[in-house]
Amino acid sequence: MAMDLVNEEKGYIKGILLRTIFHNAEEKFSIALIRIVDTNEPFQDKEIVVKGHFPPLEQEQEYIFYGNLYQHNRFGQQYQVFTYTREIPKTKDSLVRYLSSDIFYGVGKKSAQKIVDVLGETAIDQILKDENVLAGIPGFPKNVISSFSQTLRENQGFERVVMALADYGIGLQLTQKIYAVYKEDTLKLLEENPYQFVFEVEGFGFRRADNIAKMIGIAGDHPARIQAGCIHILQKQSQFGHVYEYLEQLCDDVRKLLNETEPSVTNDLVEQKMIELSEERYLIIEDDRVYLPSLYFSEEGVSSQLKRIMDIELDSEFVQADILKALGEIEEKETISYGREQYEAIEQALNSKAVILTGGPGTGKTTVIKGIIGVFERLNPKNNNEEKDESPIVLAAPTGRAAKRMTEATGHKAQTIHRLLGWSGSEEFEFNQSHQLDANLIIIDEFSMVDIWLANQLFRAIPSKAQIVLVGDEDQLPSVGPGQVLTDLLSSGVIPTCKLTEIYRQKEGSRIVELAHEIKNHQCDQQSLKRGEDFSFFRSQGTNTLSLLQDIVKKAVDKGYSIRDIQVLAPMYRSNVGINKLNESLQELLNPANSRKRTLKFNEQVFRSGDKVIQLVNQPEKGVYNGDIGHAVTILKADETEENQEQLVVDFDGKEVRYVRSELHQLMHAYCISIHKSQGSEFPIVVMPVVPEFRRMLKKNLLYTAITRSKQSLIICGDQRAFLEGVSTEDQNVRNTTLSQRIKQMFAGEPIAGDEKVEDVEDADQEELSPYDFM
Numbered sequence: 001m002a003m004d005l006v007n008e009e010k011g012y013i014k015g016i017l018l019r020t021i022f023h024n025a026e027e028k029f030s031i032a033l034i035r036i037v038d039t040n041e042p043f044q045d046k047e048i049v050v051k052g053h054f055p056p057l058e059q060e061q062e063y064i065f066y067g068n069l070y071q072h073n074r075f076g077q078q079y080q081v082f083t084y085t086r087e088i089p090k091t092k093d094s095l096v097r098y099l100s101s102d103i104f105y106g107v108g109k110k111s112a113q114k115i116v117d118v119l120g121e122t123a124i125d126q127i128l129k130d131e132n133v134l135a136g137i138p139g140f141p142k143n144v145i146s147s148f149s150q151t152l153r154e155n156q157g158f159e160r161v162v163m164a165l166a167d168y169g170i171g172l173q174l175t176q177k178i179y180a181v182y183k184e185d186t187l188k189l190l191e192e193n194p195y196q197f198v199f200e201v202e203g204f205g206f207r208r209a210d211n212i213a214k215m216i217g218i219a220g221d222h223p224a225r226i227q228a229g230c231i232h233i234l235q236k237q238s239q240f241g242h243v244y245e246y247l248e249q250l251c252d253d254v255r256k257l258l259n260e261t262e263p264s265v266t267n268d269l270v271e272q273k274m275i276e277l278s279e280e281r282y283l284i285i286e287d288d289r290v291y292l293p294s295l296y297f298s299e300e301g302v303s304s305q306l307k308r309i310m311d312i313e314l315d316s317e318f319v320q321a322d323i324l325k326a327l328g329e330i331e332e333k334e335t336i337s338y339g340r341e342q343y344e345a346i347e348q349a350l351n352s353k354a355v356i357l358t359g360g361p362g363t364g365k366t367t368v369i370k371g372i373i374g375v376f377e378r379l380n381p382k383n384n385n386e387e388k389d390e391s392p393i394v395l396a397a398p399t400g401r402a403a404k405r406m407t408e409a410t411g412h413k414a415q416t417i418h419r420l421l422g423w424s425g426s427e428e429f430e431f432n433q434s435h436q437l438d439a440n441l442i443i444i445d446e447f448s449m450v451d452i453w454l455a456n457q458l459f460r461a462i463p464s465k466a467q468i469v470l471v472g473d474e475d476q477l478p479s480v481g482p483g484q485v486l487t488d489l490l491s492s493g494v495i496p497t498c499k500l501t502e503i504y505r506q507k508e509g510s511r512i513v514e515l516a517h518e519i520k521n522h523q524c525d526q527q528s529l530k531r532g533e534d535f536s537f538f539r540s541q542g543t544n545t546l547s548l549l550q551d552i553v554k555k556a557v558d559k560g561y562s563i564r565d566i567q568v569l570a571p572m573y574r575s576n577v578g579i580n581k582l583n584e585s586l587q588e589l590l591n592p593a594n595s596r597k598r599t600l601k602f603n604e605q606v607f608r609s610g611d612k613v614i615q616l617v618n619q620p621e622k623g624v625y626n627g628d629i630g631h632a633v634t635i636l637k638a639d640e641t642e643e644n645q646e647q648l649v650v651d652f653d654g655k656e657v658r659y660v661r662s663e664l665h666q667l668m669h670a671y672c673i674s675i676h677k678s679q680g681s682e683f684p685i686v687v688m689p690v691v692p693e694f695r696r697m698l699k700k701n702l703l704y705t706a707i708t709r710s711k712q713s714l715i716i717c718g719d720q721r722a723f724l725e726g727v728s729t730e731d732q733n734v735r736n737t738t739l740s741q742r743i744k745q746m747f748a749g750e751p752i753a754g755d756e757k758v759e760d761v762e763d764a765d766q767e768e769l770s771p772y773d774f775m
């Protein structure tokens with residue numbers, strides 16, 4: 001590609017850097033003022049601000065920017081850069097200046113002159129092609145050949161990649177992500193197999209790879225194309241929670257996917273490729289099931305680690321009389337009397353290597369956890385000595401909010417599972433099989449939210465001596481990630497299970513807990529929706545639902561409840577009473593614009609100080625995690641920050657986190673959040689629209705999860721029929737997993753068999769919605 005030629009067909013501005021106005025290193029986003037040398041754009045001035053995803057520009061270097069002129073409402077005309085290139089020095093003099101510049105260590109003017117004398121004006125291209133040409137330059141220091149050509153590659157590399165990828169229709173932002181993964185090898189690898197990018201670069205979709213592949217001649221039944229199709233479908237299935245897919249079904253799906261553009265692939269061809277892939281361990285085929293290796297080995301890991309832990313017997317059991325005595329002390333202190341089920345659960349947990357504790361809301365799971373910890377500490381006095389920190393008790397939960405609640409309820413420090421395992425944002429966990437946790441008793445709450453991958457990481461890090469208590473409510477939604485670990489552990493039957501059924505949180509007239517148990521036990525009917533002290537179902541239709549909901553929230557605020565106490569939940573983003581619409585209207589209602597309030601517009605969202613917001617991704621470096629809810633404290637103007645960038649400051653329960661513009665995609669308004677996102681959290685007041693439009697989403701476990709989030713008051717508005725139909729509809733989308741069978745086999749030598757094959761739910765639905773859409 002001729003790097004130094006301007007492509008006259010596109011709008012361009014050629015210029016030299018005058019000043020970098022802003023640069024975000026992480027996002028490689030730059031704003032710079034340049035002096036215009038040449039342009040074919042209708043722009044008369046001598047200078048212009050260029051803006052886009054490119055690295056800092058170098059002084060005295062000529063660049064060609066391709067993009068669009070646009071009018072900034074404060075700063076006038078600017079240039080939005082789609083792609084850019086650097087002018088390669090063309091004259092011998094400019095080449096010498098470039099090659100002897102500070103960028104190249106150990107090469108002075110003399111050596112640079114010699115390079116140009118020997119290699120001429122195409123010196124750069126020749127060196128990039130083969131660095132050994134430098135060895136032929138008289139007097140060129142041999143020891144700097146490789147570092148010199150490496151610097152040259154790096155310096156020239158990014159722009160070459162930018163230009164080449166632009167020809168494939170890839171913009172600067174995605175190019176940055178691609179370049180971060182493959183560096184100078186980008187073009188080589190893309191032209192070898194663009195499909196590889198689908199699996200390694202976030203935001204690089206299968207269709208994009210397929211288009212590029214076609215342009216470079218990888219088409220039809222090319223093995224790389226079939227391989228990518230297989231892995232793509234398996235990954236998609238895993239987003240719906242499946243750990244494997246049936247071979248026959250997978251062949252069918254892959255054939256359909258690949259034949260959408262050119263019908264040349266048969267099921268036999270796909271199957272044959274799949275067998276090859278399994279021989280190379282890109283996939284695992286077991287009987288008639290196909291797995292992604294990471295998921296297969298996670299299942300294997302969980303079952304073998306569980307066996308390892310459970311195979312080591314307890315040194316000694318606690319004597320019943322001692323337990324009773326210790327529990328008596330706790331009962332006196334807490335002024336409660338443990339029920340029979342609760343006592344049995346505590347005793348079982350204390351005298352087993354592993355137990356599962358399940359139960360609906362208000363059955364005393366937290367109270368039992370407190371009992372287990374209390375007795376364990378009393379009967380292992382060394383645990384009281386925090387300084388020695390021997391035999392520590394470790395508490396964790398999948399989300400920050402659940403961990404916080406666990407801490408508050410038990411008085412013991414609890415943390416997220418990710419933090420417990422020392423996750424710092426990469427694939428690696430500090431604690432693993434070769435560096436295990438120091439713990440004698442490990443209690444994990446909200447275990448229904450743990451997916452197979454995280455379960456594997458957790459179990460690997462548990463020392464064989466430890467006792468485990470897994471606490472969860474099996475009727476809640478399964479994990480967002482693949483697998484259904486709690487359900488599978490329960491059905492494997494190898495871990496002793498304590499089911500709490502007696503309800504304690506039930507004041508006179510309280511309906512929330514009763515309603516939850518009626519749903520759980522399939523006893524919910526019209527009568528169940530009658531008003532209670534803490535529950536109301538207001539009927540409404542059409543657009544009335546939105547205004548009714550606004551009235552309810554407004555009244556709660558007027559009564560003195562804070563925005564933080566009131567949580568609106570909805571199952572879908574797009575609808576007249578969906579999450580997006582509700583956030584918009586509740587923001588107007590609760591935090592309207594006024595001249596004193598600063599605002600920051602990002603995509604479709606306008607953030608104002610005072611807004612309630614939710615964090616959408618895990619950010620261990622900043623100490624905020626997916627699902628954390630906070631409020632915007634203030635918006636700082638660029639000249640008020642050290643970094644000279646506009647920032648949104650958010651307070652998450654006392655922890656202040658700052659977001660620059662390029663990080664704002666991590667946040668959204670949280671006046672209303674999805675039910676999926678509310679898992680693991682509880683709120684004093686839950687308000688929820690239930691309308692016929694949501695019907696496709698309304699399932700028993702979803703509604704059960706939603707209503708069990710409310711602690712003091714639950715208000716539903718909408719259509720009672722839609723609600724009653726929803727709570728009597730089981731989620732048909734049974735997940736394909738083999739964990740239960742694998743565990744049974746591990747413990748008793750039973751062969752592994754897949755779950756009963758379930759007929760697929762409507763394809764169209766699957767295409768549109770996955771649990772990830774709700775996160």
Ligand SMILES: Nc1ncnc2c1ncn2[C@@H]1O[C@H](COP(=O)(O)OP(=O)(O)OP(=O)(O)O)[C@@H](O)[C@H]1O
Pocket residue numbers: 336337338339342359360361362363364365366367368504505
């Ligand atoms: N044995 C008991 N005697 C009296 N009160 C109890 C007993 N067990 C639990 N409770 C009370 O019942 C309420 C619910 O208990 P707890 O929070 O332990 O249940 P949970 O299963 O964790 O419920 P949720 O998931 O809804 O929080 C609490 O107020 C608790 O004090």
